[in-house]
Amino acid sequence: MFDCGKIAIIGGGSWATAIAKIVVGHTHHIGWYMRRDDRIDDFRRLGHNPAYLMGVRFDIDEIFFSSDINKIADSYDTLVFVTPSPYLKNHLKKLRVRLKDKFVVTAIKGIVPDENLVCSEYFHQVYDVPYENLACLGGPSHAEEVALERLSYLTVGCSDRDKAQAFADVLSSEYIKTKTSDDVVGIEYSSVLKNVYAIAAGICSGLKFGDNFQAVLMANAVQEMSRLLQAVHPLERNVYDSVYLGDLLVTGYSNFSRNRTFGTMIGKGYSVKSAQIEMEMIAEGYFGTKCMKEINRHLHVNMPILDAVYNILYERISPQIEIKLLTDSFR
The missing domain is CATH 1.10.1040.10 (N-(1-d-carboxylethyl)-l-norvaline Dehydrogenase; domain 2)
Structure with a gap:
């Protein structure tokens, strides 16, 4: 059975914050890449994201923050990308760590501009991540309602159903129902x-x-x-x-x-x-x-x-x- 291992969130917006809340509730430890050190400092001081979903409280001891995407990518097994699609390429330009052996989950509900590729295709073509190591997260899921723990249904797509189910199990809770699919694209x-x-x-x-x-x-x-x-x-x-x-x-x-x-x-x-x-x-x-x-x-x-x-x-x-x-x- 596949194990997602150590999980990290890439991105600092509202949907990233909601997913972090879901994941850390299950694993009690996550890595979290945010590009701005001042936001990280404020997060540590306040115990919540200073810019998005500020009502969601976190145990800071359960989070390893870094503004160095390479430090996060090197230290974690599953990387959940939740950046706005127009900014994805700029974040990845800084990356020196090979992604092909990572389990990459895209929770980006957008397309990579200029390339005109959905994110899984972009990771496959540009970073050589095999399809069986690529997953997507979809479904009707406003971050604000997830933060309020209102019942939501998420679908994990991956060509490898065992890996899809493993990540779905990480997300499942009393307020998150999950299913899997192989229709990533x-x-x-x-x-x-x-x-x-x-x-x-x-x-x-x-x-x-x-x-x-x-x-x-x-x-x-x-x-x-x-x-x-x-x-x-x-x-x-x-x-x-x-x-x-x-x-x-x-x-x-x-x-x-x-x-x-x-x-x-x-x-x-x-x-x-x-x-x-x-x-x-x-x-x-x-x-x-x-x-x-x-x-x-x-x-x-x-x-x-x-x-x-x-x-x-x-x-x-x-x-x-x-x-x-x-x-x-x-x-």
């Missing part, structure tokens, strides 16, 4: 797309479309997602499982969703730049929209919602005009 692409569709839902909310239309939008979004997943990774999967449809719905509807919030601001007339400045947090779907549009130029999948969001964000077409065209395409 499908889970990752659906995690990218649901952020795009959440931006679309937010734009429609900002334009004062009601719940009736939002339901039609989500129904069309899951069909669009299914078409793309079959094109990029043909597999017998049920897109109505929680890791696909569930994650799409919570990201599209919840007030915790930063992608929906970003879209709502765009729908209300904010420019992309002004919305990003006011949010002060990364909306992964902004970057994911451009990457998916570029990927689909080769796949030629019918994706009208993706096209509409891209036109609004990158071609600066009026949301009112673009969404009106989108509504006319729905049935």
